Amino acid sequence: MAYLQDSTYGKDNVKFLKVKKDKYNPQKQEVLEATVRVLLRGNFDVSYTKADNSPIVPTDTVKNTVLVEARKTEVWPIERFAAHLAEHFVGKYAHVSGVDVHIIQHKWTKYEVNGKLHDHSFKKDGEDVKTTSLSYNRSGDFQLSSTLKDLTVLKSTGSGFIGYNKCDYTTLAPTTDRILSTDIDCTWNFDSKKIGSIKNIYKLADQGLFDQTLAKVLKITLDRFALENSPSVQATMYNMSSDILDACPYVYNVSYSLPNKHYILFDLSWKGLDNDNVLFYPSPNPNGLIKSTVGREIKAKL
Numbered sequence: 085m086a087y088l089q090d091s092t093y094g095k096d097n098v099k100f101l102k103v104k105k106d107k108y109n110p111q112k113q114e115v116l117e118a119t120v121r122v123l124l125r126g127n128f129d130v131s132y133t134k135a136d137n138s139p140i141v142p143t144d145t146v147k148n149t150v151l152v153e154a155r156k157t158e159v160w161p162i163e164r165f166a167a168h169l170a171e172h173f174v175g176k177y178a179h180v181s182g183v184d185v186h187i188i189q190h191k192w193t194k195y196e197v198n199g200k201l202h203d204h205s206f207k208k209d210g211e212d213v214k215t216t217s218l219s220y221n222r223s224g225d226f227q228l229s230s231t232l233k234d235l236t237v238l239k240s241t242g243s244g245f246i247g248y249n250k251c252d253y254t255t256l257a258p259t260t261d262r263i264l265s266t267d268i269d270c271t272w273n274f275d276s277k278k279i280g281s282i283k284n285i286y287k288l289a290d291q292g293l294f295d296q297t298l299a300k301v302l303k304i305t306l307d308r309f310a311l312e313n314s315p316s317v318q319a320t321m322y323n324m325s326s327d328i329l330d331a332c333p334y335v336y337n338v339s340y341s342l343p344n345k346h347y348i349l350f351d352l353s354w355k356g357l358d359n360d361n362v363l364f365y366p367s368p369n370p371n372g373l374i375k376s377t378v379g380r381e382i383k384a385k386l
């Protein structure tokens with residue numbers, strides 16, 4: 085006999101762009117382009133097991149809700165809009181027990197014209213995006229995290245890899261000078277206890293917590309990447325995580341997932357040429373993939 089173990093449903097890839105006009109100068113604007121996913125949990129079992137659609141809030145209604153609420157409420161920062169959507173669905177439908185909201189914020193950056201940032205012209209200056217994920221239950225439990233991803237970085241020196249395990253399968257030569265390149269994917273989980281309740285997300289958003297945390301994560305990641313003589317991806321990502329935990333008291337733990345995008349020194353000796361770490365070829369496949377989650381050490385009570 086089959087039984088429904090788990091289910092969730094909703095709308096994915098709901099896209100909008102919202103314009104924010106300055107109160108005193110409506111030509112001065114900000115934009116937020118977003119891709120939203122809302123998945124509902126709750127008393128929907130009969131729609132799967134008995135072909136009874138009566139509890140289903142159509143995914144089309146979910147899409148409409150995201151767009152109407154984006155018009156009616158503040159969407160900056162995306163953590164606030166995620167909280168608003170989660171509260172909306174749980175508040176409106178008694179049989180919804182929980183909501184998972186995921187929002188991607190696409191990058192638009194103002195650029196300078198005649199030495200001054202233009203009021204309403206933007207360029208796409210990178211593929212990196214910020215995302216947020218909020219899982220919320222009717223009981224009040226919530227888990228909020230945000231992510232910076234697809235930020236591609238490379239350093240042409242200041243990185244090495246030596247002292248690793250060697251066996252009869254090892255061909256890798258140790259190096260104290262290599263290219264290090266990765267696509268940054270960093271997730272910071274917020275401390276739900278410290279935030280207190282989903283309502284406090286609005287207050288903390290007003291205080292700038294979420295924007296400041298993103299700015300700190302970005303700065304720490306880029307600074308560490310540039311300034312540290314990296315002994316390995318593993319050690320560098322741990323140090324980045326540890327810096328973020330020191331700088332961001334509302335962050336509970338930090339996860340990085342970093343591909344090691346190899347650039348291989350090309351052997352030119354057959355041509356009678358040396359290669360003093362100047363000519364490399366990018367080797368997209370295979371790539372290393374290094375992941376870690378770093379949390380705060382629980383101090384023992386003395």
Ligand SMILES: O=c1[nH]c(=O)c2[nH]c(=O)[nH]c2[nH]1
Nearest residue numbers: 245256315316317318344372
């Ligand atoms: O920083 C690195 N970590 C590894 O685990 C590894 N493995 C490898 O082949 N090169 C590297 N580099």
